[in-house]
Amino acid sequence: MQKLRIGVVGTGNIFRSIHLPAWLANPEVEIVAVCDAYRAGAQKIADEHGIPDVYEDYRELIARDDIDVVNVCTPNLYHSEVSVAALESGKHVFCEKPDAINPSEAVKMAEAAKASGKVLMVMRNNRYRPVSQFLRSYVENGHMGDVYTGRCGWLRRRGIPGKGGWFTTKELSGGGPLIDLGVHMIDLAIWIMGSPRPVSVSGSVYTKFANDDKSDSVHSAFGTKQDNGTFDVEDLATGFIRFENGATLQIEFSWASNVESEGRFVELRGTKAGFNLFNDDLKLFTEIDGTLCNVIPQLPKDSGGHKNNIDHFVDVVRGRAEPIFVPEQGVDMIKILSAIYESAQTGREVRLD
Incomplete structure (x- = not known):
């Protein structure tokens, strides 16, 4: 089975300590690109884990046709912006909580997921x-x-x-x-x-x-x-x-x-x-x-809730499981x-x- 190719936007502490170990432990995925406005931090992670590509602008990462999933770990303000752009470009999205900073942005995410037919899941470890x-x-x-x-x-x-x-x-x-x-x-x-x-x-x-x-x-x-x-x-x-x-x-x-x-x-x-x-x-x-x-x-x-959550997301993307979390629940939250x-x-x- 071909591995899911992951592109990461935001490589701060929540990604390094929580998301990264969970992705690395899943044999069905590979991280192929990382992006952060602080390029040196993203480059350090890329060098440590053999990740081939590093970006400062998330739009360049999302524009790639060979990325299946975008993992969003930015400050909260950008969760909706990056997630919506990724969904509209045909990527599945796994986003760190909270879903967004206000209800209108959370609604945009849910609507983009529905329109794209892609999986949007927000961390509920x-x-x-x-x-x-x-x-x-x-x-x-x-x-x-x-x-x-x-x-x-x-x-x-x-x-x-x-x-x-x-x-x-x-x-x-x-x-x-x-x-x-x-x-x-x-x-x-x-x-x-x-x-x-x-x-x-x-x-x-x-x-x-x-x-x-x-x-x-x-x-x-x-x-x-x-x-x-x-x-x-x-x-x-x-x-x-x-x-x-x-x-x-x-x-x-x-x-x-x-x-x-x-x-x-x-x-x-x-x-x-x-x-x-x-x-x-x-x-x-x-x-x-x-x-x-x-x-x-x-x-x-x-x-191990974080790892279990990411493993479940992979199962949903692969079509092996129904999602425990759906975007409408994020809007309600x-x-x-x-x-x-x-x-x-x-x-x-x-x-x-």
């Missing part, structure tokens, strides 16, 4: 972890009954990425931890719930640590720090989502907050059972033969995040329907 797959099946099979409420979040004590750079510049990133971390755990919670349709949100955002340079998180290494750079995004976001079926979801995300330590979580409650997933530890709360029980499933503590920012600005609940 948490869906592809064994514990997540178990929980999705657990809910689908009715073991939790009516899942009616829950909460999710990702809190860091001090973990601001690339402070002063594009991460903390709203024009380039679209926001702070809500769009950076929220897309992960909100998506996971809603997906496990069975993807109910969101109808309204309310939220608040805060910026309290823009002048604090301390760090206790490895995630601070993402992005490039710039002294005296821009910091016009939130460092904490809280909110509340209502769904068409009556269910609700509380959310909380921080890059910096005075909490005990960093942790990510999803907690859902149903009429038959509930669960708490904290980092990689899962506990189920249910009833067995009339007795209230706490159950700890024996599941692999596998952080960006609508939620955008509406939370709007609610924070206006002080009012925002309707999505």
Whole structure:
């Protein structure tokens, strides 16, 4: 079988540490070109891994007829622009999250994918972890009954990425931890719930640590720090989502907050059972033969969600699998995040329907 030929746009830390190892581990693909406005970084990766071609302008890479897939790992602002151009040129696209910085750009991506007939997938790595797959099946099979409420979040004590750079510049990133971390755990919670349709949100955002340079998180290494750079995004976001079926979801995300330590979580409650997933530890709360029980499933503590996500994308492109993620779900996610920012600005609940 001929390998899929991958062209990469954006060779920063998220590509080097996450996407690159996953592509290299898949025997059905080969990276044939990389592109970055910072050419030296792209050239270094090309030299290290025997990648033949390096570009500074993504349009030159996309114009090639021999590239099957474009992997987009740029700052958030350019996700839609590059993805749409690649789809219109007949390439499949695998894009780093978030889908886009606003709903209109996410819609452009979904429409371009539909018109081209090509696969567009955005990173949703948490869906592809064994514990997540178990929980999705657990809910689908009715073991939790009516899942009616829950909460999710990702809190860091001090973990601001690339402070002063594009991460903390709203024009380039679209926001702070809500769009950076929220897309992960909100998506996971809603997906496990069975993807109910969101109808309204309310939220608040805060910026309290823009002048604090301390760090206790490895995630601070993402992005490039710039002294005296821009910091016009939130460092904490809280909110509340209502769904068409009556269910609700509380959310909380921080890059910096005075909490005990960093942790990510999803907690859902149903009429038959509930669960708490904290980092990689899962506990189920249910009833067995009339007795209230706490159950700890024996599941692999596998952080290979990124690789599993990329492997699934390859399977979908090859026609071996139906996509677990579709672009319309990305549009819904960006609508939620955008509406939370709007609610924070206006002080009012925002309707999505």
